[in-house]
Amino acid sequence: MDSILSRAAGTFAAIAVIALVVIVLIRNIRVVQQARAFVVERLGAYHSTWNVGLHFKIPFIERIAKVVSLKEQVADFPPQPVITKDNVTMQIDTVIYFQITDPKLYTYGVENPMLAIENLTATTLRNIIGELELDESLTSRDTINAKMQQILDEATDSWGIKVNRVELKNITPPKEIQNAMEKQMKAERERRESILKAEGEKRAAILEAEGEKESAVLRAEAKKEAAILEAQGKAQAILAVNQATAEGLKLLNSASPTEPIVQLKALEAFAAAANGQATKIIIPSEIQGLAGLATAFKEVVQDEAKKA
Numbered sequence: 216m217d218s219i220l221s222r223a224a225g226t227f228a229a230i231a232v233i234a235l236v237v238i239v240l241i242r243n244i245r246v247v248q249q250a251r252a253f254v255v256e257r258l259g260a261y262h263s264t265w266n267v268g269l270h271f272k273i274p275f276i277e278r279i280a281k282v283v284s285l286k287e288q289v290a291d292f293p294p295q296p297v298i299t300k301d302n303v304t305m306q307i308d309t310v311i312y313f314q315i316t317d318p319k320l321y322t323y324g325v326e327n328p329m330l331a332i333e334n335l336t337a338t339t340l341r342n343i344i345g346e347l348e349l350d351e352s353l354t355s356r357d358t359i360n361a362k363m364q365q366i367l368d369e370a371t372d373s374w375g376i377k378v379n380r381v382e383l384k385n386i387t388p389p390k391e392i393q394n395a396m397e398k399q400m401k402a403e404r405e406r407r408e409s410i411l412k413a414e415g416e417k418r419a420a421i422l423e424a425e426g427e428k429e430s431a432v433l434r435a436e437a438k439k440e441a442a443i444l445e446a447q448g449k450a451q452a453i454l455a456v457n458q459a460t461a462e463g464l465k466l467l468n469s470a471s472p473t474e475p476i477v478q479l480k481a482l483e484a485f486a487a488a489a490n491g492q493a494t495k496i497i498i499p500s501e502i503q504g505l506a507g508l509a510t511a512f513k514e515v516v517q518d519e520a521k522k523a
Contacts, residue, residue, distance in 0.1 A: 243272040245279070252318040254281040264318050283318040287379060290329060294387065295337045297344040299352055306387040307344070309336055311367070312380040320375030328374055332367070336381075339366050349388065356383050 246269055247253055253265040257277045272279065290313065294306040311332065315321045325331045343362050344352055352359070360381050368378040388396070 239274050243274050245270050245272060250285045252283045252285055253279050254283060254318050254322045256280045261319060261323065281318070281322045283315055283321055285315055285318075287312055287314045290332060291384070292333050292336060294385070295340060297341050299344055299347060299349050301348045303349045303388060303392060305344070305349075305352070305389070306385075307340060308384045309340060309363070310382045310384050311336060311378060312382075313371070314377045314379060315375055316377045317375030320373065322375075324374040328376065331374070332371065332376070335367060335370055336363070339363050349392070353386060353388075356386075359383060 245253065245265070247265050247267050249267055251267070253270070255262045255265060255272065255277055256279075257273070261280075262277060290311045292309050292311070294308040296304055297307055298304050313332070321328060340359075340363065343359055347355065347359075360383060363381040364378055367381060371378055
């Protein structure tokens with residue numbers, strides 16, 4: 216009976232030992248995820264850095280000292296008081312975008328990396344702002360960001376950290392400075408409004424004057440065209456009359472008129488002249504005799520008509 220119990224106890228102990236060994240082995244199998252790195256120490260000293268994949272840690276000899284994220288990280292630091300070159304105290308808070316490039320240096324390079332970066336950022340910001348006046352500090356964010364990024368990136372190389380970007384999140388000047396700036400901005404807006412209004416009125420006056428000028432030019436051109444057309448009409452009428460007269464004379468010459476017919480035509484011309492505005496008309500003697508002959512001929516014609 217005792218031997219059976221001893222064998223059972225031995226079997227149970229063996230099973231327990233095997234189970235314990237299996238559990239220990241399983242617990243020392245580690246899987247490193249993407250964008251992570253494990254810093255492994257062996258007997259208290261740095262041994263290796265595990266990257267993505269399956270790894271086995273020797274129990275009781277090796278240990279994982281630090282799990283490091285290789286993703287880009289963001290650190291938002293609280294506002295820091297800074298003094299400008301013209302002795303104005305402002306509150307500025309910064310945002311830093313950084314990435315761990317060397318897990319070993321990040322683990323052993325500095326005791327508290329985030330606290331070290333925060334303090335380094337504050338001192339760097341004070342040095343840069345101390346060389347600028349208030350107006351330059353408010354309008355030179357890009358320059359300040361670039362300088363801080365360069366300085367911080369060089370300083371954190373020994374810590375295994377890469378500073379990608381630095382942004383000034385807020386710049387808060389004193390209350391009295393803010394009030395003065397608001398008044399200045401209001402005055403600037405009013406000045407721009409006055410300038411725009413004056414330019415608009417000037418432009419409107421110019422357009423109105425140009426419109427009047429164009430209207431006067433068009434009216435003058437219309438009068439000119441009307442005068443030209445009227446003159447052309449009169450010229451064409453005179454030309455037509457002259458052409459008709461020339462045609463009449465041509466026909467008269469071709470008919471070989473006698474002296475009495477010529478004198479009769481002259482009488483018709485003087486009759487037409489008598490219908491004008493002349494108060495005195497001098498009639499040649501030849502036409503006067505012809506007129507008497509015409510009157511006698513008219514009376515003879517009338518007497519013959521009465522007899523009939």
